[in-house]
Amino acid sequence: MASTAMTSAGISSEAPRTDFGRVLEQRERRFAAALLAPAFLALLATTTFPLLFLVYTSAFRMDLAMPFTNGFVGLENYRVLLSDERFWSSLLVSLVYTGSTVALQVIIGLALALLVMDMKRGQGWFRVIAILPVVLSPAVVGMIWRTFMLAPEFGIVDFLAINAGLGSKNWLGDPTLAMVSVIAIHTWQWTPFAFMVLLASLASLPDDIYEAARLDRASAWQRFRRITLPLLRPAIVMVVIMRTMVALTAFAAIFTVTAGGPGTATEILNLYAYRKSFTELSIGYGSALAVALLIVTIVISGILFAMRRAK
Amino acid sequence: MTARRFRIIALLGISTVFLLAWAFPIVWSVLNSLKTDTDVLAYPPKLVFSPTLEAYRDVLFGSGSILPNLLSSIIISVGTTIVTMLMAVPAAYALARLRFRGKKLAGFYVLATQMLPPVGIIIPYFLVLRNIGWIDTYQGIILIYLSFSLPFAIWLLVSYFEDIPFEMEEAAYLDGASRLKTLWRIIIPQVRGGIAVTVVFVFLNAWNEFLFAVVLSGNTVRPVTVAMFNFVSVEQTLWAKLAAVSVLAMLPVVVLGVVAQKHIVKGLTVGAVKGGGRR
Structure with a gap:
């Protein structure tokens, strides 16, 4: 080497x-x-030291509220974890949240990039405005959505819903709607990222292939399916990998909007590990949850990288 | 109506919807920050109102002013940026230009550290900082911010160092300049632009961070992203003030983002293109 x-x-x-x-x-x-x-x-x-220390703490019972019960418990935390319903439900929420936000970002981002690519004027508007959401702190974004966008009646989303005849909804209080809301907020903030990356790679594709395809009378759909999509594949896979890693460990935008609620409806695994450690002060078990999250991250990225190499 | 005209109108419609959707929540916050609480809560929402700077005056100079929090955010972000750059510039140069055994491994290590979920870092870190009394201190927060700012800065800088032609260094060595002198006098000036872009992104990420800040902050060190919560409580929400604080928290990053517009895609995808391709 x-x-x-x-x-x-x-x-x-x-x-x-x-x-x-x-x-x-x-x-x-x-x-x-x-x-x-x-x-x-x-x-x-x-990074490395905290990781080792995390794995070490996960083998202890470490309760800051009840220090007298602390002590080495070996794999006990992991045994509890496997039969912890809240763990499994938070894992499911994580997977749903990650899967849907990443899919939405890529689909909307790609569609929009294809659309804007053909525009002769106005591309500049997209380039500037798309930057706004991605540079903002997810905490601020969450706060804005929780209040001025989603609050009952005077929140703009609710106002639109009322005017569309849907009636006022409890956007953050209803379990299903709360999940839809946090997914929508993440998608709102990060679709511009997918859009900008895909637009940049679209712009770098060679023109002559399209010229040849046009001479061969390939339809627009055929051109997309047979030329654009295969050429964009590396960029799409990259966006999927990057966004998946971020969505799995999303925190601020859910914490500020619903804090995982109502109940545990929007509690992703990351948030559960945080709540267990810093709200319920059970650090040992929280560490085990964080290790579980790391394993999930590694497994998912392993799958994505394998897919990237295939074909 | 011809198909062509229909296409253009549809295109225009879709574009407008998306541009509005992205810009609106931000514009709306700005508008709300210029209203009184009564105007914020008005139904239907008011687009036309008599603007006032009252909310800004209150959050900046009233009781419970957020000026200390803005200062906290600035100290944390500037401190993180300085420490990060002092470490990242030499490291990135070595990774991009020097020959040594284990170079690929070193580069891979830098990338792999980013896989760690932040919550997995903060739990053990909290325990350590509590033991040495560094909770609610700037050094505590800035140190842990290195966990995400360093890998990012190193990889972004590597991409800029790789663009400089080797001849520049060779000429300097032949003239008998030392390695350090060459790095300082010849190489660094060549990557000024890249360093500026990296500074922007490191600052931006530090300013926006929330999870570490919420765990480690206290009465002394409390950045604005955390202090925002003072304006929403179970009893009441101070609507106009919350809007004003949000705008103040957004202002620096929006300005930096627009300034660094051309580099934003590179900044957002760094590591993925290079490191990802290598794996």
Whole structure:
């Protein structure tokens, strides 16, 4: 591995044969180590160490409210977890939330990108306005939707629903509607991301293939199905992978809007781990839930990466 | 009506709907921040009203002012950005340009750290910080923010370092310049633009963070995203003030986002393109 990296890396690539070359190489290695050290020490301290400590805590009963019951319990937390209905329901909520938001983002984003691609004027509007939702804090987005958009009557969504003859709805109080609402909010905020990425890759597709297809009298649908979609596949898969990782660990936009409620209707696994640890102060079990979330993340990304390599 | 004209009208209609849908919640918050509570609660919603800056005056200078929280947000974001850049620039240069064993592994490690769910980081971190008394301190928050800002900054910077031609460095070495001097005098000036873009994104992510902030903040350190909750309680919601605070929390990131408009796709997809392709 090192030798292939060397030739591609440039500077004094013919040197290693001589003593002088070896000295140079050693110096470069030391220089690299010095440059990397601060960042890698920080990453070890803020990611790897917490991970190990998390797995360690998950083997304890650690209840901040009742410290006298604390102690080593081995795999007990995981045994409890497997028969914990709230865990399974939060996992299901996570999967529904992730699956639906990612699908919606990709479908709407792609459709819109195809539409805007053909526009001669007005593309600039899309480029500027699409940026707005994605740069906002999900916490602020959640707060705005919870109040000015979804509040009964004067909230704009409810106002529109009333005028459309649907009547005023309890958008965040009804279990099903609350789930629909948090999915809609996430989709609102992140569809512009899919849109911008797909628009950028659409713009980079070669024109001549389409020219040839037109000469062959391929229909618009055929062109989309046989040319655009296969060429866009890498970009679509990338968007799916990135958005899946984020949706699985979404927090702020659900926390601010419903806090997982009503009941546990919108409680994704991430939120359950948080509530268990910091609201119910049962840190040991919360850690086990976080480890479960990590395993779910790894399994899902493993599947997605396998799909990416296939075909 | 010809099919062509129909197509154009449909296109225009769909475009308008989407542009409105994306812009409206933000514009609506701005409008509400300029209203009185009575006007915010009016039914049907008021588009025309006499604007007032009262809500801003209250949240900034009234009792329970959010100025300290805005200051908190600024200290956290600026602090995170400085520390991140000091570590990420050298690391990214090494990963992009130097030869050493285990380089691919190092790059992969940086990417893999991003797989960790934040909630899995904050639980053990909370325990550690509680033990050393770093809850509700700037150093505590800034340190843990490195967990997401560093991998991001390193990968974004690597992509910029890779664009510089090797000849520049070679010429400097032949002139007898040391490696550090070359990096500082020759390379860094070449990636000024990339560094600026990275600064924007790191600042933006730190400003927007919520989960770590909500766990680690207290009376001393409480960024505006957390302090927002002061305006909504079970008893009452201070509508106009909440709108004003939301607008203040949005303002810096919207400005930065629009300024960095051209780089936003690259900033959003960094790591995925490169690292993902390698795996």
